[in-house]
Amino acid sequence: MNAVFRGRTSAATEAALEKAAELLGPLAEADRPMGELTTYRVGGPAALFSEPGTVADLQRVSSAVATTEIAVVVLGKGSNLLVSDAGFPGLCLRLADRFAGIEIEGDLVRAGGAAAYPVLARRTAAAGFTGLEWAVGIPGSVGGAVRMNAGGHGAQTSEVLVDCRIVSLLDGVERLVVKSALDLSYRHSSIGPFEVVTEASYRLERGDAEQALARIDEVVRWRREHQPGGQNAGSVFTNPPDDAAGRLIEEAGLKGLRMGSAVVSDKHANFIQADPGGSADDVRRLIDAVRALVLERLGVKLETELRFVGFEEGS
Numbered sequence: 001m002n003a004v005f006r007g008r009t010s011a012a013t014e015a016a017l018e019k020a021a022e023l024l025g026p027l028a029e030a031d032r033p034m035g036e037l038t039t040y041r042v043g044g045p046a047a048l049f050s051e052p053g054t055v056a057d058l059q060r061v062s063s064a065v066a067t068t069e070i071a072v073v074v075l076g077k078g079s080n081l082l083v084s085d086a087g088f089p090g091l092c093l094r095l096a097d098r099f100a101g102i103e104i105e106g107d108l109v110r111a112g113g114a115a116a117y118p119v120l121a122r123r124t125a126a127a128g129f130t131g132l133e134w135a136v137g138i139p140g141s142v143g144g145a146v147r148m149n150a151g152g153h154g155a156q157t158s159e160v161l162v163d164c165r166i167v168s169l170l171d172g173v174e175r176l177v178v179k180s181a182l183d184l185s186y187r188h189s190s191i192g193p194f195e196v197v198t199e200a201s202y203r204l205e206r207g208d209a210e211q212a213l214a215r216i217d218e219v220v221r222w223r224r225e226h227q228p229g230g231q232n233a234g235s236v237f238t239n240p241p242d243d244a245a246g247r248l249i250e251e252a253g254l255k256g257l258r259m260g261s262a263v264v265s266d267k268h269a270n271f272i273q274a275d276p277g278g279s280a281d282d283v284r285r286l287i288d289a290v291r292a293l294v295l296e297r298l299g300v301k302l303e304t305e306l307r308f309v310g311f312e313e314g315s
Contacts, residue, residue, distance in 0.1 A: 013089055016068040016070045019064075020048060020068040023068070024048070027060060028091075030047065030049075031046075031047065032045055032046050032048075034075075034083040034092055037094065038078030038082070039078055039079045039139060039233050039234070040233050042283065043082065043083025043085060044083060044084060044085050044087025044088070044310065046073075046092035049092045049093075050091060050092070050093050050094075051096045052093070052095065052096060053096035053097075053098040053099070055174055055198065058172070058196060061091070061093060062167070062168065062171065063172060064091075065169050065170070071089065072091045072169055073090065073193070073309050074093050074143075074169075074195075075093065076140050076143050077139060077141045079140045079144070079233055080233055080234070080305065081308070082280055082283055084281060084309065088310040094114075095113050095114035095143065095198070096114065099114035099115075099198055100112045101115070102119070102123050104124070104127055107129070107204055108201055108202070109124055109129070109132075109201065109203075109204060111142045111199065111201075112142065112198065113143030113146075113198045113200070114143065116140075116141060117135040117138040117145050120135060120142060121135040122216060124204055125212035125216050126209055126212075128207060128212065129205065130204060130205050130206075130215075131155075131204040131205055134152050134219055135150075135152075135157075137152050137220070137222075138150050143198070144197075146197050146200050147189055147197060148189065149187055149189050150187075153219060156186075157184070158182075160204060161201070162201040163179060164199060165198045166196065167198055169194040169196065228271050231276065232271045234305075235270045235305050236271065236304060236306055237249075237290075237305060238304070240302070244270070245270045245302055246268055248298055249264065249290055250269040251298060252290075252298055254290055257290065258286075259285050259286040260278070260279055260285070261278030262274055262278060262282040262283040262286040263275075263286070272286055272287060290302070
C-alpha cells in the first residue's frame with residue numbers, strides 16, 4: 001500500500017508514513033478524510049487511518065508507531081477536536097465497534113472505549129441505575145469521556161468511574177488503572193496522547209428505571225432548548241473559575257460574530273458553528289479572535305476545551 005498524503009509532509013515524514021503503512025498492512029488506510037469522523041464535519045485527511053478491533057491489533061499499531069515514530073491522534077466520536085483543512089500528517093486511530101460493548105454486573109458497569117456515552121446513559125437508566133443520566137448529552141465515546149473527565153449538568157465522569165483499561169501505543173502494554181491514579185480534575189486526566197482507553201468501569205446506584213429515563217428526557221429537552229444543533233463540537237472554551245465562558249463571550253458582544261464559514265452561535269456563545277462545506281481554518285481563526293477579544297474587552301483569558309489536529313505550531 002502506498003501512503004500518498006496530500007497535506008504538509010517532509011521527506012522524512014513521508015518515508016516514516018510509508019514504512020508504517022507497510023508494517024500495518026490491511027490495518028491501515030491511506031488519506032482517510034477526518035472531517036466526516038468529527039462533529040464539526042470539516043477538515044482534511046489523515047495520512048494513515050487505523051481502526052483496530054482487538055488488543056492484539058492495538059499492539060501491532062504500537063509496534064509500527066514505535067518503529068517509525070510517526071505522529072498519532074486517538075479519535076473517539078470526534079466531538080472535541082478540530083482538524084485543519086490541510087489534514088494530519090500522521091496516524092489517526094479509532095477503536096472499532098468490537099470495543100463498544102456494555103456489560104452490567106450488580107452495580108458495576110463495564111463499557112468498551114468505543115461505546116457512545118449517550119448509549120451508555122440510556123442503557124444503564126433502562127436497567128434501573130442512576131448516576132449517568134447526564135451523559136446522554138455528551139456526544140463522545142467512553143474512552144474520550146474518561147480521558148477528558150467529561151461532564152455536564154453538575155456531574156462529571158470521575159464521580160462514578162472505578163477504573164479503566166489502557167493500552168500504550170509506545171510499548172503495547174495493556175494495564176488496569178484505578179481512578180485515583182488518573183489525576184482527574186475539571187476536563188483533565190493523566191491519560192496521554194499515546195494511550196488508548198479500551199474499557200472503563202463505573203459504579204452506579206440502584207434506582208427507578210422510569211425516573212432515570214425521565215431524567216434523560218429532561219436533559220435532552222434542556223440541551224435542545226439551550227444549545228444549537230448543526231456542525232459544532234460543543235463547548236469551545238472551558239469555564240473559568242466561578243464563571244461561564246459563554247456568559248463572558250456574550251458580554252464581550254461576540255454572539256453572531258462570523259469569519260468566513262464559521263460563526264459564534266446566537267443560541268449559546270460558547271458554541272462556534274461551521275457551515276456545511278465550510279473551512280476548519282475559518283473555525284480556528286474565529287476561536288482565536290474570540291479569545292483575543294474577550295481578553296481585550298474583559299481581561300479574561302479563555303482556554304480551549306478543543307484539541308487542534310494538524311495545525312502549525314503557534315497558529
